[in-house]
Amino acid sequence: TADLASAKRATGREDRCAVVTEPFSEWVLCGDFPAGRPAWESAGAHFVSDVRPFADRKLFLLNGGHSVLAYAGSVLGHATVAEAMADPRCREWLEEWWDGVTPVLALPGNEVAGYRAALVARWSNPRMSHTLSLIARDGSQKLVQRVVPVIHRYREVGEPAPPGAGRVIGAWLAHLRGSGVEITDPRAGELVTLAAGERPEAARALLDALEPGLGADRSLAREVAATCRELEGPHG
Structure with a gap:
């Protein structure tokens, strides 16, 4: 195949099991390893005292960003992450989400900025055919982990949810x-019924489906409904 031929040209070796990957890799570890360990850092491993900020970075920036692109991008007619990244509106909404997430991450600003830049480079690569239909699956489970915690962190300091949260949930509502893309979710029947009403009521119902009481946030519900309206157009 073309991939095996590329691997042979790059390495000078014939390998029938070669696997082509993206250029990016990251391995973040923490622990004492009292019995010793290999020198994993020589292969690029990053040792930290607390892995949780890095887990949040991945969950909110990478996974949350994927959800923005999956729902908004597919509604706008795109099939892959790279296609969505090439759409100015998807890119704007992605950056808006990232801007909202950045203040809740317990990492230095340059660390977050570098990670964001790496994601842009990775996701803009047209050879990485990462389909939006795959990412869009199981939104009722994923958004509870990727978006709702960000809303709570804003509330903890007396701030309303960032606009990007309403964007991604509004795009999910349109979906x-x-x-x-086709809806694939363990709660699909319930969610489709909730989403079918008038947008303002559907927005509140869908927020409550993510977390009881979340629909009482009027500002967030308005943002969800407005995003859905924008994506569906005047005749949606």
Whole structure:
């Protein structure tokens, strides 16, 4: 195959099991290793005292960003992450989400900025055919982990949810109303019914489905409904 031929040209070796990957790699570890360990840092491993900030960085920036692109991008007619990244509106909404997430990450600003830049480079690579239909699956489970915690962290300091949160949930609402890729979710029947009403009511119902009481946030619900309206257009 073309990939095996590329591997042979790059290494000078014939390897029938060669696997082509993206250029990016990251390995973040913490622990004392009292019995000793290999020198993993020689292969690029990053040892830290607390892995949780790095887990949040991945969950909110990478996974949350993927959700923005999966729902907004597929509703706008795109099939892959790279296609969505080339759409100015998807890119704007992604950056808006990232801007909202950045203040809640317990990492230096340059660390976050570097990670964001790496994600842009990775996701803009057209050879990485990462399909939006795969990322869009199981939104009721994923958004509870990727978006709702960010809303709570804003509330903890007396701030409203960042606009990017309403964007991604609003794009999910449009998805559940039949736009974009096929709906695959363990709660699909319930969610499609909730999403089918008038947008303001559907937005509140969907927020409550993510977390009871979340629909009482009027500002967030308005942002969700407005995003859905924008994606569906005047005739949606």
